[in-house]
Amino acid sequence: MTSDITDAINQYCARLRKALGKGSSHEADEIVLEVRSHILERIEAEETPTPEALAKILRAVGDPKELAAEYRTQTILHRASRSTSPWLMLRATLRWARKGTLGVIAFFTMVVGYGCTAVFFLSAMLKPFFPSRVGLWLAPEHTLSFGFWNGRLSATEIYGISVRPPVSFVLGTLSPTNGPVRELLGPWLIPVAILCGLLCLFATTFLVRSLIRRFGRQRRDLQFSHSASLA
Amino acid sequence: MAILATLMQGRRYGLEILRSLDGTASLALAEGTLYLILNRLKGDGLVESEWIDAGTGHPRKYYWLTQAGHERIRAMAKFWAKFSADLNALMDPARISMKENIRDDE
Incomplete structure (x- = not known):
């Protein structure tokens, strides 16, 4: 050679x-x-x-x-x-x-799953500091939102997870709607958020x-x- | 699956595995990729390996199936037998129609 x-x-x-x-x-x-x-x-x-x-x-x-x-x-x-x-x-x-494609689906699933986990844990952490702004909100048109409310009754925005039966799901900012919004969990939000966060974390992983x-x-x-x- | 099946016949080194697969065109494998797959199969505990000086001037790395590898290939073979039988049954009408077309042409 x-x-x-x-x-x-x-x-x-x-x-x-x-x-x-x-x-x-x-x-x-x-x-x-x-x-x-x-x-x-x-x-x-x-x-x-x-x-x-x-x-x-x-x-x-x-x-x-x-x-x-x-x-x-x-x-x-x-x-x-x-x-x-x-x-x-x-x-x-x-x-x-x-x-x-399968990789894209897995990545997307992961981003959404861990995104939801982050929303739940952040909500649990922020609730003691912003008790009237963080919660599980019932917004108009039967929209259920978990996260931070901007405090406005008109041009209402909620940052977190929003679902509206049967198919609408938003992770991020719920588009402006007109109030009123009603908080459903009160101080129970903290244990519920921690539990949901853990469930989301384990399920996604x-x-x-x-x-x-x-x-x-x-x-x-x-x-x-x-x-x-x-x- | 094809690599594990090749190793059922005994210890082999990379080039021998490739030559076995080359005989079957549809199973031909990119040469460098083989070593990545073997490396991962080893990581999964399905194969074991050893460098042996074969007197060629450079050592060869021989691979053989572990117990787990034997079990995996048996499970795969079982699955494959059922899968191909099901597919053959589905393809029967197509084969019959193909034979009829050939007869008509003749």
């Missing part, structure tokens, strides 16, 4: 290692070693190991950046599937969302984690592509 070919293999492996992530990771080092072994095996099987033959082999192995992106997605989804950390799961679903686990299995089972077209 000529030094040109050896240099090209070293360069490819260095690019792959760099793309796989900074710092030392035993797993990433193992993958690079294995890919190197694979390339060497392939090039040694060639009757005449030329730079052109090597280029063809490297194309078949794949672009280091694409391989590394796939590795990072796998790694973060694997970690998220065994974690209860909302931050990790949010990062994992964000990365997954770039890969397809459980749901998204199951989606990630399911997706992880599907990806492995279906991760076949037409390598012939790359070769």
Whole structure:
């Protein structure tokens, strides 16, 4: 094997290692070693190991950046599937969302679920400081809102979660309506908000984690592509 | 599933697995991706691996199924058998119609 070919293999492996992530990771080092072994095996099987033959082999192995992106997605989804950390799961679903519709759905579910959790916990925290502004509000048109009321009877706005049977759901600001609004829970809001917040947190975490686990299995089972077209 | 099935036949290293899959065009796999999948299967405890100096000048990493891997592939095979049988039953009318068309053409 000529030094040109050896240099090209070293360069490819260095690019792959760099793309796989900074710092030392035993797993990433193992993958690079294995890919190197694979390339060497392939090039040694060639009757005449030329730079052109090597280029063809490297194309078949794949672009280091694409391989590394796939590795990072796998790694973060694997970690998220065994974690209860909302931050990790949010990062994992964000990365997954770039890969397809199911990822977008999971990410959206997570944002809405944790958004609702935040509204419940914030309401419980703010209630002692703004007792007449934070609550469960019955607004006109049978709209039920949980959150912070702007205190106006005309151009009423409520910041939080609003539902209007049968299908309307708003997370954020309920569009201006004309009062009156009526508070339903009083001091009971704090335990109710904490309970709802915990329920929302656990339900969202459980749901998204199951989606990630399911997706992880599907990806492995279906991760076949037409390598012939790359070769 | 195909990778696990390949390993049912015994210890194999990456290139051997790829060669087995290459024989079946629809299961062809991007070469670099194989190692990412094997790495994840190992993380899930479905396969185990070991570097072995095969006397080729560079070591090869051999993989084999763990007990959990054997159980997973058996479960997958069972599911696949039922799934393909159901699909074949659904496709029967289409196959019959295709045969009739061929007869008509002849």
